[in-house]
Amino acid sequence: MxxxxxxxxxxxxxxxxxxxxxxxxxxLRLSKDDLADVRQELLVDVIARLPAFDPKRGSLGAxxxxxxxxxxxxxxxxxxxxxxxxxxVPTSLDETLPDSDGATRGDLFSEGEGLSAYFGQPVDAFAxxxxxxxxxxxxGTLDPDDARLSAALSQSNIDELVDRGHAARSSLYxxxxxxxxxxxxxxxxxx
Amino acid sequence: MISTxxxxxxxxxxxxxxxxxxxxxxxxxxxxxxYYRGFxxxxxxxxxxxxxxxxxxxxxxxxxxxxxxxxxxLIHLVQRRHxxxxxxxxxxxxxxxxxxxxxLSSLLLAEVA
Numbered sequence: 001m002x003x004x005x006x007x008x009x010x011x012x013x014x015x016x017x018x019x020x021x022x023x024x025x026x027x028l029r030l031s032k033d034d035l036a037d038v039r040q041e042l043l044v045d046v047i048a049r050l051p052a053f054d055p056k057r058g059s060l061g062a063x064x065x066x067x068x069x070x071x072x073x074x075x076x077x078x079x080x081x082x083x084x085x086x087x088x089v090p091t092s093l094d095e096t097l098p099d100s101d102g103a104t105r106g107d108l109f110s111e112g113e114g115l116s117a118y119f120g121q122p123v124d125a126f127a128x129x130x131x132x133x134x135x136x137x138x139x140g141t142l143d144p145d146d147a148r149l150s151a152a153l154s155q156s157n158i159d160e161l162v163d164r165g166h167a168a169r170s171s172l173y174x175x176x177x178x179x180x181x182x183x184x185x186x187x188x189x190x191x
Numbered sequence: 192m193i194s195t196x197x198x199x200x201x202x203x204x205x206x207x208x209x210x211x212x213x214x215x216x217x218x219x220x221x222x223x224x225x226y227y228r229g230f231x232x233x234x235x236x237x238x239x240x241x242x243x244x245x246x247x248x249x250x251x252x253x254x255x256x257x258x259x260x261x262x263x264x265l266i267h268l269v270q271r272r273h274x275x276x277x278x279x280x281x282x283x284x285x286x287x288x289x290x291x292x293x294x295l296s297s298l299l300l301a302e303v304a
Contacts (some may be wrong), residue, residue: 081202136295137287141263151298184212187287 005050005060012061017043021069028079038075045071088134146179210253211282215260226257230276257282262274 005013021039024030030038046067053063111123122128139147150182152161152175162169206214206226214224227250233239235251242250249250260282267283 095288110203132295139295139298147298148301151295151302154299179258181208181212182259184209185215185256185263185265188215189216 009060013043013046013064014070016061016064017046020065020072024072024075028076031077038072042068042071043073089159134186134188138183138188141182141186145181146175149175150179196230202297205246205249206253207249208256208270211253211256215265215284218266220286223281223283226281226282227275227280228278230278231270231280233276255281 017039018124020042021035024038025032025035046064049067053060057082058122091105093104093109095105097103097105097108113115114123117123122131139150149161149166149172152166155162156173158169158176161167161172166172192216206224211224211226228236229241231250231254234241235247235254237244237247257266257268257280260266264285265287266285269281269283271279272279273279
């Protein structure tokens with residue numbers, strides 16, 4: 001766009017953004033709180049693309065409608081992907097529960113049900129300490145060289161150790177097999 | 192006194208090294224496992240030809256692993272005589288050593304350094 005947008009053009013953009021955002025909210029069954037965010041996202045996108053607007057090819061309203069339709073499709077795709085990952089009905093952990101004296105939805109979840117646990121991170125501090133003691137006891141049953149190899153394998157894989165000249169590949173695999181059996185006998189299962 | 196001895200399942204007469212290690216890892220103190228029935232000294236001797244070479248090699252591994260576990264104070268090794276050249280070789284689980292004998296932090300620090 002060669003000239004700054006007029007007040008009328010701005011009204012057109014605001015109107016188009018508002019209509020598109022409401023359509024998207026209704027289609028995706030998002031909460032009313034999301035309306036302002038979606039509207040802003042659509043508006044920012046169309047403003048960023050205004051330099052490409054050519055009045056000879058159509059009206060500003062039509063241009064804004066196409067840009068916002070594309071943007072809305074991307075927003076819808078993102079929302080659907082998040083729902084596939086985290087569940088069909090998006091809810092906020094900070095949402096206050098009715099008749100709960102200020103308790104939020106997040107207060108109902110234990111650490112074991114949290115995002116850390118979902119991604120496989122340890123959440124039980126006592127279990128973590130016990131596992132560490134088990135690992136140390138298991139390492140104590142190993143030959144010192146094998147214990148050092150175990151520590152090295154926590155940072156590198158076999159290929160990297162071979163490249164660094166630790167030992168021959170067959171020798172390393174033989175030692176890893178022995179380490180696995182020793183740790184199994186110490187009560188440690190493979191992860 | 193041994194309260195119960197875990198016998199080998201009929202369908203699979205011999206346990207391998209992994210089975211033995213798995214049992215040691217989960218056994219409660221006092222539990223016993225018959226990890227071999229026969230005459231170990233003879234059956235592991237290559238010229239005796241009482242087992243196939245493959246079975247003999249696995250038995251050697253099991254016997255060595257049992258000895259290693261005994262040295263690590265994880266099990267007691269005992270045997271029960273049934274008749275001529277016929278013994279049950281038993282592993283009896285011991286209580287787990289309480290003190291850690293290798294520091295994970297030291298090993299990791301040494302690796303990083």
